[in-house]
Amino acid sequence: MAALSVGCAYQIELNMSKTHLITGCSGLIGRHLVARLAGEADLVGISRRSPQINVPIAHLPIDLSRDWRTACLPPRIDTIVHLAQSEYFREFPEKAEAIFQVNIAGTLRLIEYARQRGARRFILASTGGIRSREIRADRQGGLRGGNRLDFYLDTRVCSETLVGNYTAFMHVIILRFYFVYGPGQACGMLIPRLIDNVKNGRPLVLHDADGIRINPTHVDDAVAAIHAAMRLNQSDVIDIGGPEILSLRQIGRVIGDRLDCNPRFEIQPNPDQGDLIADTRQMASLLAAPRIGFREGLTRLLDP
Secondary structure: OEEEEEOOOEEEEEOOOOEEEEEOOOOHHHHHHHHHHOOOOEEEEEOOOOOOOOOOOEEEOOOOOOOOOHHHOOOOOOEEEEOOOOOOOOOOOOOHHHHHHHHHHHHHHHHHHHHHOOOOEEEEEEEOHHHHHHHHHHHHOOOOOOOOOHHHHHHHHHHHHHHHOOOOOOEEEEEEEOOEEOOOOOOOOHHHHHHHHHHOOOOEEEOOOOOOEEOOEEHHHHHHHHHHHOOOOOOEEEEEOOOOOEEHHHHHHHHHHHHOOOOOEEEOOOOOOOOEOOOOHHHHHHHOOOOOOHHHHHHHHHOO
């Protein structure tokens, strides 16, 4: 039995043969992942807020955007699942330093800790939005930013490159998530925003007749993929998406059907806006194929 000291305030007992560290454990994916892992290993979670779930987990109230040290982390570790992201990801340049600290500085500190403790796997949660950033950069002829999300996306590119240098020491698995949704999600994310707009009669903005096409990912499919990645014995970069591709107009209509109201649409042409679709072939072959279509996922969200 090992004890983890956090400052001098308290100790956390580590009793099982494996220890997993999950950052962002109070977020949508984090809460569901912790529930999935209960009983498999000692779980240590990092987040600013308590995950508020009835699962045994040693919670460390660490803000990765501020100064912190790995001395408070477990003396042994098997897998790190780095889910944390700055809540200010849209607030560039005002919160640029906070975004940098979480996505780059914090990631480096965590993977160095993983290397020093002999971890077998480091799983980095990244974003499929990187693809849209690359397309815009090509069209713009270089590195010029096009919107307030570009800085966040660039830090994600940097974090992927950073952890990729550690494949000689552990399995590094980068999971690029595409539009994850589920019960209890923050209202500012895509699917909750669309639901709120339809419910309150506000138009959904489309860049052309049907809007972008995406394959939104239910949180249960996202967690199943992470759980499988925690047993994967290779390094890789894998898209994580849902089983069906829908346009924004189709998504609005599904939401309208479920809420028994007519969605409104407004077309604002934008030639730089393109589809953002996960290629789920590797997800299906290496991890777990997505199963939850949007209609079923929407029902689970609205009637958890």
